[in-house]
Amino acid sequence: PRFFAGNPVNDDVFNPSSIPPHWNFTDLGDQGYSVPWIGVLKMRSDNHSLASGPECGIDLVLGANGAWGTDKASILDIEIGNQLPQVFEDRIAVAEIVEPGNDIKTADLLDMEAFLKSIVSPAPHDFDEVKAEAGWKLFYGKANCVACHSTPEGTGEGYFDNIVENPPQGLLAIGIKTPGLRGLHHTAPYFHDGSAATLLDVMKRYTSPDIPQVPSDLSENELLELVEYMHSL
Structure with a gap:
């Protein structure tokens, strides 16, 4: 989705990224992912992330391959932990003026988290x-x-x-x-x-x-x- 026409957070670089599978998120707490939303989305300095830092910060708001909270996590006022370049902040502000009302509410994120946690990986392939x-x-x-x-x-x-x-x-x-x-x-x-x-x-x-x-x-x-x-x- 980051390549659709008029995308305010398009970085103008041809950098295709396939969406990874959203399954087996039920045991993230056991893996140590107990940081809040803003922590889950931090960059290299905090390894408690599930995808690249910028991908989380950009794609979460576009419904693509971001990272999600855990049972121990809390939703903070800011859902995105990465500081976007000012040029993107400006584009988002313009997009909100042109087409208002597209911001994602906390309740929507919680619903999405619950849905993702309900998905489990498929049965193994036939193998020797x-x-x-x-x-x-x-x-x-x-x-x-x-x-x-x-x-x-x-x-x-x-x-x-x-x-x-x-x-x-x-x-x-x-x-x-x-x-x-x-x-x-x-x-x-x-x-x-x-x-x-x-x-x-x-x-x-x-x-x-x-x-x-x-x-x-x-x-x-x-x-x-x-x-x-x-x-x-």
């Missing part, structure tokens, strides 16, 4: 148990996927701008938050810009020398085992 177990061992061992995907849902702390060949630009240049991994077989294409058509393409990209977290010497068979493990989630 032997290969999936081998992939699980690689995930937590040689492949070192757990360095970034460290929580039970496969999320983790930190923002990354080196995962895709063309790093995110404009308001997403801060980096992309580590996404969850459940139900991945339903969410192709992959990465924030949809640049990987299949899970195997994802694994091949991770073996690139410019992604130091993952060794570049994984064999084709090991990559396929990792894919099979993804199918089991």
